[in-house]
Amino acid sequence: MTTGEVLAALADPTRRRLVELLARAGDRTATSLAGELPVTRQAVVQHLGVLKEAGVVGSLRSGREVRFGLRPDALTATARWMEDVAAQWDQRLAVIKQLAEAETQIVDAETQDDEMMTRQR
Amino acid sequence: MTTGEVLAALADPTRRRLVELLARAGDRTATSLAGELPVTRQAVVQHLGVLKEAGVVGSLRSGREVRFGLRPDALTATARWMEDVAAQWDQRLAVIKQLAEAETQIVDAETQDDEMMTRQR
DNA sequence: CTGATGTGCAAGTACTTGCTTGCACATCAG
DNA sequence: CTGATGTGCAAGCAAGTACTTGCACATCAG
Structure with a gap:
């Protein structure tokens, strides 16, 4: 995980689709699940295998079928990692803004949006 | 983005390393950046290209160098998507737990942790 | 100017990945 | 039992990906 x-x-993208479907x-x-996607059952099985390995889904056998369900903890944990990185930045x-108000730094990129900057939309 | x-x-993984370094x-x-990683400068450039395309980093030319910086918005937005999916689940x-307390469903997977379930650690 | 340093572009390669197809095994209804 | 439905395993293939190497161009210090 x-x-x-x-x-x-x-x-x-197919795996994200699966996750959203399950959610x-x-x-x-x-x-x-394969019935709602433009791929084979086997493709779905393999995708679910990856998701399960990552801890995003869990499976439970009931009779001759295997039902898959979401495991939200893995998602929230990863979301936290991303937010931590963003917060660190x-x-x-x-800190820099406070210490050196005089020096112009690339650090202000967010507010400058230069020629080289990838624009947000 | x-x-x-x-x-x-x-x-x-290399790209995550880059993001953490920048953060x-x-x-x-x-x-x-290439100096702190076991890959060539060109590899780093290509990775930064992908990150920039995704809106995770931005670049700014200053003289003969190009400095890269993080763009936290893309990160927080994606983190939100994951949390939304988790919350939906x-x-x-x-709802199900409230409506049908009697029926046993695989939905309770989180608390059951069966043989088939991938264990969290 | 010269040399050093940083960048940009392109082609090539080893490896991974998403997907399919084919077939064997297990479980349920009749 | 028989047939239908759901699953598991494995080989194969086309396309993508991470990385390298090689070289040309731009900018700075002396």
Whole structure:
């Protein structure tokens, strides 16, 4: 359930689709999920395997089917990592801004939005 | 700056390393960053390109160098997406638990931790 | 000017990844 | 039992990815 595993798992669009499906439709079987996606059941199974390895989903056998459900903890933990990184940067920004108001630094990038800067939309 | 781009960008360990370096060490040049990683400058440049495309970093030319800095907004936005998915699931859980206390569902996976369940650690 | 340093562009390579197809095994209804 | 449905395993393939190497161009110090 490392941060890397979770991010890598969510990097794939089909896998994100699966996660969103599970989030709002509840626990489902692989075959059922494959019915709502333009891929084979086997593709879904493999994706669910990656998600499970990352700790994002869990599975439970009931009779001849295997039902998959979300495991929100892995998601929130990874979200926290991202927010921590962002916060760390913001804190650095604040410190520098306070210490040296005179020097012009690239640090102000966010408010400058230069030619080289990738624009947000 | 889509969610998919950000997640795909952060899926790579080297790129995460770069992001963490920038977060705590401030804005740096590609060559300087390459000095702290076991890869070539060109590899770093390409990684920064991906991160920039995703809106995670921004760059600013100053003289003959190009300095890169973090763009926290993309990170927090993606973090929010993950938390939303997790929250959606939790809400479903709560509703079901309230409506049908009698029926046993796989939905309770989180508290059951069965043989098939990937264990958290 | 010269040399050093930093960048940009491009092609090539080893490896990974998402997906499919094919078949065997297990479980349920009749 | 038979047939239908759901699952598991494995090989194969096309496309993407991370990384390198090589070289040309731009900028600074002396």
